[in-house]
Amino acid sequence: MLLNDVQLARFTHLKHNMLPLTLLKGAQTTQMMVELKNGETFNGTLVNCDSWMNLNLKDVVCTSRDGTSFYQMPECYVRGNLVKYIRVSDDILTQVSEEAKKERTPKPARGGRGRGRGTFGRGNAGFGRGNDAGRGRGENANRGQQNGRGRGDSTRGRGDSGRGRGDARGRGQSSQRGRGRGTN
Amino acid sequence: MDELVNKTVSVVTSDGRNMMGILQGFDQTSNIILTQCTQNVYIPGQRELEQIPLGSYIIRGTSVTFIGEVDQEKFLSLKIDPALAVGIKSINNR
Amino acid sequence: MSGRKPRENILNLEKSLDKEILIKFNGGREVIGTLKGYDSMVNIVLDNTKEFIRDVEDHNKLKWAQDPENSAMLVQVTRNLGIVVCRGTSIMYLCPVDGTYEINNPFIGDEEEEEQ
Numbered sequence: 001m002l003l004n005d006v007q008l009a010r011f012t013h014l015k016h017n018m019l020p021l022t023l024l025k026g027a028q029t030t031q032m033m034v035e036l037k038n039g040e041t042f043n044g045t046l047v048n049c050d051s052w053m054n055l056n057l058k059d060v061v062c063t064s065r066d067g068t069s070f071y072q073m074p075e076c077y078v079r080g081n082l083v084k085y086i087r088v089s090d091d092i093l094t095q096v097s098e099e100a101k102k103e104r105t106p107k108p109a110r111g112g113r114g115r116g117r118g119t120f121g122r123g124n125a126g127f128g129r130g131n132d133a134g135r136g137r138g139e140n141a142n143r144g145q146q147n148g149r150g151r152g153d154s155t156r157g158r159g160d161s162g163r164g165r166g167d168a169r170g171r172g173q174s175s176q177r178g179r180g181r182g183t184n
Numbered sequence: 185m186d187e188l189v190n191k192t193v194s195v196v197t198s199d200g201r202n203m204m205g206i207l208q209g210f211d212q213t214s215n216i217i218l219t220q221c222t223q224n225v226y227i228p229g230q231r232e233l234e235q236i237p238l239g240s241y242i243i244r245g246t247s248v249t250f251i252g253e254v255d256q257e258k259f260l261s262l263k264i265d266p267a268l269a270v271g272i273k274s275i276n277n278r
Numbered sequence: 279m280s281g282r283k284p285r286e287n288i289l290n291l292e293k294s295l296d297k298e299i300l301i302k303f304n305g306g307r308e309v310i311g312t313l314k315g316y317d318s319m320v321n322i323v324l325d326n327t328k329e330f331i332r333d334v335e336d337h338n339k340l341k342w343a344q345d346p347e348n349s350a351m352l353v354q355v356t357r358n359l360g361i362v363v364c365r366g367t368s369i370m371y372l373c374p375v376d377g378t379y380e381i382n383n384p385f386i387g388d389e390e391e392e393e394q
Contacts, residue, residue: 016189016190016208016209017186017189017208017209017210018208018209018217019209019210019211020209020210020211020215020216020217020242021211021215022209023208023209023217023242024242036370036371037246037247038306038338038370039199042371047288048288048289049288050288053215053244054288054289054320055288056288056289060373061381061384062373063385064338065338066338069380070380070381070382070383070384071378071379071380071381072377072378072379072380072381073373073374073377073378074373074374074376074377074378075373075374076371076372076373077288077289077320077371077372077373078370078371079320079369079370079371080244081246082304082370082371083244084197084198084199084243084244084247085197085241085242085243085244085247086241086242086243086244087238087239087240087241087242088239088240088241088242089239089240090219090239090240092240093208093217093219093240097208
């Protein structure tokens, strides 16, 4: 199928949705300015960030909300949920989008398989949950079993074992257990 | 939001700022990336609105009030009287 | 299993153990204390904690008073809290005290960095 320019542009646009957190990850080791909800700003180099947008900055200059006092800090940890916005350099944006493009091009072979594996893994977990708490769950299942046997060696162990026993009895009630895990 | 990617958008943040930029991306929590961002400041008494260039921004979803597509040329040709465009107040003064 | 928890903390608090850190909380309170413990959710245990008292009129400003030993000096008013467990969810930011100090405007003449 031949696409005209407009259609092609639209098509590529959809694929070019750059995720803010991807950009932030790519902006590691670069200078940025972070403004918090309360109006304080932090100018510093990003050391690390996570999926909650929690930031670890170094060589920071913190500016108070009225812009009158300034603090030099060697490093700083900022909680993501209090960020209002982050200002990054334009270069990093082009850099990250090019990297993303590069990753996208050889994707058919690599990315496809990767994705496949992912769904397989997830499917497997679901299967394990539905049938037997001990099988197909890997680490967690083991934990449950261990706790089931060695009940009461610690407060946390007891709590877990309680759940583990419940599972053994309620085998096959996958959805119920799944929900329980999720909320915990 | 998909249709807004790579378009010029106007964003009002919860602290009452009015920004304009090209939407590069967004995610589930409506964190957004804006490039070539400008902040539009309406100063009463001044003839034209002031556009402060700001560069690239990642704006956290919680502080985004609204996003809308804007035709920048048309917008600038509108010549909104700053006196009419009363400043939007912050919705939280934390 | 819990994919929502970070594999490891993005912040290495290990090296700050038994050192003084400054924490600012969600509502604006600021404390300083010796880091005694932490967990993956950045809940923090502080010892010898001092809270900075804030200005009555402007809660964003800290309260200053004359130094009893040297009346020409101003010192921040604090109160002692002792051992404190700080909940991670209400922490706004934290930084080590060592190396943190007030400086003059470093952006002066730098039009681009002008606030607001």
